[in-house]
Amino acid sequence: MLVWRLIRSVPGWLFPLAAGLLVLLLPEFGLGFALSRQVQLACILALVVSGLNLSLGYAGELALGQAAMYAAGAYTAGLMSIAGYTDIVLQLIASGLVALAVGIVTGIPGLRLGSWSLAMTSFFLVLLVPDIIAVFGDATGGRNGLSGIEPATLFGEVIDADRFYVVVVLVAILWFAVMRNLVVSRHGIAFRTLKQSPVLASSVGISVFRMKLLGYAIGAFPAGLAGALFANIDMYVSPEAFGFTFATAVLAACILGGATSVYGAVIGAAIMQLGPNQSSEFQQYALVFYGGFLIVGGVLLSGGLAKVAKQVTARLDRKAGLTGRGAPVRGTDTARPATAPMSGQTLVVDGISKAFGGNQALDDTSLRAEPGSVTALIGPNGSGKTTMLNMICGFYRPDSGRILIGNKEVQGMAPEHVARVGVARTFQTPNIPDGVTVLEAVASGRYSTDRVSMLPTVLRLPRYRTVRARDLAEAERALETVGLAHLRDETATSLPLGMRRLLEVARSMVAEPRLLLLDEVASGLDEDEVERLADLIRRLGRAGCTIVLVEHNFRLVLALADTIVVLAQGRVIAAGLPSEIEHDPRVLSEYLGVVAEDTELAGEAT
Template sequence: MQFGKGHAIGVALAAAAIALAPVLITNGFYLKVLFLIGVNYLAAAGLNVLVGHTGQKSLGHAGLFAVGAYTAALLTARLGWNPWLAFVAAGAMAGLFGVLIALPALRVRGPALAMVTIGFGIVVEKVVSEWQNVFGGQAGIYGVVPPSIAGSALNDSQWVWFVGVLAIVAHLTIRALLHGKYGRAFMAVNTAEVAAESVGVSVYKFKVLAFVVSAVTCGLAGALIAQQNQYINSDFINFSLSIFFLLIVLFGGSSVYGPLVGAVVLTLLDAFLARWPTAQHFTYGALLLFALYAMPDGLSGALGRLAKKLVPALARKPVLPAPTAGWKLRAAERTAADKPLLQTRAVYKAYGGVVPTNNIDMDIKTGHIHSLIGPNGAGKTTLLNILSGVNPPDRGSIEFAGQSIVHMVPNRICAIGLGRTFQNLKLFTDMSVLDNVKVGLHRHMRAGFWSCLLGLPAAQREELAARDEALQILDFLGLLDKADEVAGSLPYGLQRRLELARALATHPRLLLLDEPAAGLNPQETQDLVGVIARVRDLGITVLLIEHHMDLVMAISDHVIVLDYGEKIAEGKPLEVQNNPRVIAAYLGTDEPDEDDLELEARHG
């Protein structure tokens, strides 16, 4: 695993504290509180991947906690399993239920998603309380067998050490996962799902994965409680527990340290207020409101900002290496000029009585810059959305690089070599400029889940290679000095260029540019002409939507004109410019194009 010096010191200090605390503290109640801090951290660390990084709200993780607890209880008390194996099985079973929740839950979002997870938690609570033959109902299951060492069950001190080791392992593995391509993909899904799909990230896959990670850690937390108490019943499983886990994440913050901060503060507060249940619930509600409105990035974020003010060295960013070579496509990705690349036949799309794409035939050849123009509402963006998989056509055929892409999901279309930018910017605004481009390289990074989770050397080498290539792309587009800046803080013109850099990182054979000059000043527009020409010279074919006719005429090899969803002309720029039907369609308006009915991708 990769350690920074400061992080390594922090982990060493945490390990020392965990080792010494049970030696210095002999009071059983205090040891129980320390144990609960570890259990709550374990549950919240995985939930933070789901909520804090992937942006999926869950109010049903008490149900997953119950799955882990009852799995450990049933396997040891009823089936006589080894308690260590039962503990591992509890995490695996909770992960399986995480998949089962995710599959229906991911067809909805926002409040509807929260309601689905609430429903799961309620169902689990009712099942374990009513199904007495299996789960013991309100009486619960006694005789849950705890793990043992040399035939002796763990004592209070050993439980603290055990949960402390699990907490450190969870922190290190989740940190390694979030600091690599998986963490960037989670954040991309959280910020802009359509953009994430466009650069090869499967939104559906990463939402399911986030559910599974959160389910496994929550299930292990449940198993710990059942085995430590040697008893479990439905009183342990209620809606308040789901709220408590979510509060730890929101109050602590989405950083990898947030769940630890939240678990420590809220577990201690919970223990202090245990004698006043009414005050407990009021305090939780007040803290939730405070976390949402006063500390949007949680207590860990507030503490981080304070630490950087007090110790400016903490805010210092690492020096990035200068690119040693210019960026270019790999040899296998370059294609000969004037070869068929994209063909559409009779592509049709209607929204009720509006037909933005009406039987469009189009042929795109390699090595050229094609421009798609037309007046407002002509259907240009709708056609690009169809080509990139955002919206499926109602009928017609589309072949790209020799294969049909009709009804293919956007991340698969990206994987075969079609990249794009958007009319309305869809950057990952809270990520750095460098990380935005590295998300574009996601599909080219081959390290698997376990390699990234364990921080293996292969994953680290690939991460360094991705950083170097991303810096080359930024250098190619004149953004190298902005690599460490937050994408959303860039001026609008540079944000446009960053979106182009992210699209180039996918190594497209065909690049769809949706009004790249929109909002640019005259000098930036003129610079864009040179940028697009250099992209073409790399061996990338370009299909461009643009209203700036000076740009279109200066850069295009072939122009296609749409009007009211129909193709009315095509040919070389001068031919199109003098076409009577084009002139009649008010070619050359400088007004900005309105969004064509853009629908978010559906994944199934």
């Protein structure tokens, strides 16, 4: 276990880098021509698979268009070479950009239509590749393929076979370094958040359409790079190389290696290329093999080999004592850090109505919440509480009425824009993306607070480092506030329900909200956890935050709320101080189910 502890003390990214450098130096150890070609083809396939990993594994968008992007890159490089532009760097840039453009152009209609449209659009795009090539046969060579490609050059010198091997492996190493930087950044967490739930993504200020398109388009870029490299291996490009069989092979490699893994693409591509793809007999039954593998692999190997590796690593970590630092001490009086001042804004819900078909969810309903106070919204199931929260957040548009946060009307705004105004929320069921740590899950709440683009992120420029430092500092402070700091490195989804609810509150806090919406946040918590939660809500209120609390725990509502608004059948039936609401006969009847015959309570209410 000492050896394992030493291994785990080394930064994880050094191991794939060392493996990449070893592959780069293989020719120095007498790598033969045939094996050298297979390694290059494996690297090229890994580039294509990595694009699918990004769009499917991280962004959650099933799309098989990488084969078409691969073809676009290959024909771009081939046509450039025939036209006299043989510089490999220029070809790589142009091929990557053309593939990116194809991804954007084909992704927009598929994503606009929603549901499975992107999968179907990309599927038909792959089927159309041979026909598109045939239509432009005068330039592409049609179904006979594109020949006459000149050897690639670098700085005016022809690249021989040995140096081209170095180019292929270097391009793969550099791309996977870029992809790794992207995946572990706030953008990578945003992709995971989107995959988990578009509603959750919108609630933290992520544009669902833009992020989906970004994942699909960026996934097209490495396919374009792969196409440029492929065109220069044999100096010939055939349309048969980009058909449905290849698209299925890419999907099979993705599933085998692990879709939610940066380096799973390398593992899956290497196994496919160095294994079955070398057999000429296999090609006759490739589709049958891939189809069977996808069925069996999808059932028996969920998560791919990368998930198996993670499970083995976690088991060794436990044996070495590197995890399981224990649950928090419950019921202690450990002092929490002071909550930083918060700039709450007045919420005004003025006469909003909302109907779903013949069901009137809200009918001329109004509510007002002030900074520094807790406004509770209570009522029986189906009274319209969550519908009101969803309209405040922008998920529903009111049929009539206004919603103001401060002086800004937000009704009709997209959810991500409402979030950027300063609205944060929790959910009835804790909504946390898979595969992220507690610290990362909390830091994801700052996605729209400090903005940093993709380029500084992948290149690790000072702007990225500054924003990341702020993200981590604010997330750690929020975790200290809710009492989860000692669990910062644990997998967020592994926490019990009570801790996940506190994690959601912490994620909302880091967004510097002007308005905090808490939806059934105490549901399922035990007595100690409810006490911790109540203390946290009080401190947030004293810090100046505007809080709207939807809650069924009437005792908790009476203890926390400054004002209580009671809904029944979509209308406000009472509003006032807790002492008034506690004895209101209609509230007792509608909300608590106290019948009119209960004379003792009826007498107390008069």
